[in-house]
Amino acid sequence: MISINRDRLVDHFISLVKIDSESGNELAIASTLDKELTALGFEVTALPVPSDISNGFNIYAKLAGKLDGSVVVSAHMDTVAPGQSIEPIIEDGIIRSKGNTILGGDDKSGIAAIMEAVRILQANNLEHQTLELAFTVYEEGGLHGSKHYDMSKIESQQAIVLDSGGPIGTIITTAPGQQNLKVTITGKPAHAGLAPETGINALTVAADAIAQMNLSRIDEETTANIGVVRGGEATNVVMPSLYIEAEARSLNDQKLAEQVDHMVATFEKAASCHGAEIDIESSRSYNAFRIEHNHPFIQKLMKSFTALDIEPLLASTGGGSDANIFNEKGLVTANLSTGMAKVHTTEEYIAIDDMEKITQFLTSYLSKS
Structure with a gap:
């Protein structure tokens, strides 16, 4: 099993949640990720959105791979309020805010896991599938970023959205x-x-x-x-x-x-x-979406979790996510848990072990065709 650089993962996550990015105010986080992805070798495209949606932009990024297959991995860049001047605290392997704001693990835990997986692949010279990233603005309160996402950039037939809670291994196949x-x-x-x-x-x-x-x-x-x-x-x-x-x-x-x-x-x-x-x-x-449990993509996700001794859990949810919009637009999209908990409250937290596990999953999934 490939080891994850735990300290780097946490440091990057902390740096992301400290960037103010309440819905509609994503320019700073989008600009930061544009530069970081470019430094990792991605071909990055800033995708404009209407100015009444955000002062920022959606991001499409592509990292060509040598293995067969390709996948979109997606997370949203915005947070709910109160999300200004977040001060993360680490106690006993748990990251939370100091209590007067949300943490922002929804959904910056997804972003941090994606980018750490890429760093691990590159540090270990591991061949991988082609990776397409779709980072969106203003997901909270309307899924506006994904509704305005330029799907003409997407080449893959399936996508992973990292925007759910629950045990690592949770695969949302049905949403309302x-x-x-x-x-x-x-x-x-x-x-x-x-x-x-x-x-x-x-x-x-x-x-x-x-x-x-x-x-x-x-x-x-x-x-x-x-x-x-x-x-x-x-x-x-x-x-x-x-x-x-x-x-x-x-x-x-x-x-x-x-x-x-x-x-x-x-x-x-x-x-x-x-x-x-x-x-x-x-x-x-x-709109609602439902992906059959015997779909090859779902079966591949399950197999990848099982290979890491993580039990896959097929689940439905009562909430919407960018997965709803991407499925509606014809991209088969499952929503996976990053371990985020008590989201949209000032009691929000995430376990570092869970962040490490979902990063391990992504690294494994991308490096196996």
């Missing part, structure tokens, strides 16, 4: 589609003390609808949530309007459509009963 609802309820203002009965309270309409709506865990494949509510300006005014953002997710497209139809119909019925107006904007954020 997501539909977003933006709802504006327009009632009628009135003085809350003098003539409240002449008004139509938009909050009452919303409360009526939500009370009758199936939300949270619908079944083993489907969830729904009300996430944003904004309205009202004063206690002495019957609330004239209310804005709501909601979502539904499901591994099953039919179930997703039925859940969305139910939510829309429930909002519309409540508005009609109270005499309010309602506007609902429904949009698909991303």
Whole structure:
């Protein structure tokens, strides 16, 4: 088994998480990775994205190999908030932030593992498959970078996204589609003390609808949530309007459509009963994907983990990732765990052993055709 340079892996990861890169502000991290990849011998292309998406750019990088086969390996460069001025702390083999920010292992642990694997291959003069990298901006909160990724650069037929938690060896083969609802309820203002009965309270309409709506865990494949509510300006005014953002997710497209139809119909019925107006904007954020377990690519991933005495775990997830978008665009893409834990919270952490294991996997996978 090829040994991993543990200190170099950790040092590089630490340097990456110290670069501020909350979603939409990826210029610094993208520019840093452009230079680092070029120094490793990659042919690097900065792929522009709309300026309202990011001040940075997507990255395509290619390192030609001598072995048969090629693969895309992908990670996103952005983090959620609070992700400014991250101060990593290492304790007993665990890396975490000092507690006032996220760590940024989502997804810089993936980036660090990819680049350390390449350094190991080169240091040991190991022949490898052709490696294509797809680093994306603004994955969090919409998968915007992958939606705008220039797929004409991609030559491979399959891809690995490193953007999941769980034990090393976890292979996400199924992920849900997501539909977003933006709802504006327009009632009628009135003085809350003098003539409240002449008004139509938009909050009452919303409360009526939500009370009758199936939300949270619908079944083993489907969830729904009300996430944003904004309205009202004063206690002495019957609330004239209310804005709501909601979502539904499901591994099953039919179930997703039925859940969305139910939510829309429930909002519309409540508005009609109270005499309010309602506007609902429904949009698909991303589609579900499912890769059969007997697919040759999945079987190869499993075999590579097994060869390292790591148990492969085929799993589904309730979250979306760039894998959803790449699969939709025709690139067979599995999402693998890097060991990241408690992501999107200030308690986020990652074990160095897990970072080492996923780096070992990548090194092994790339050096075997």
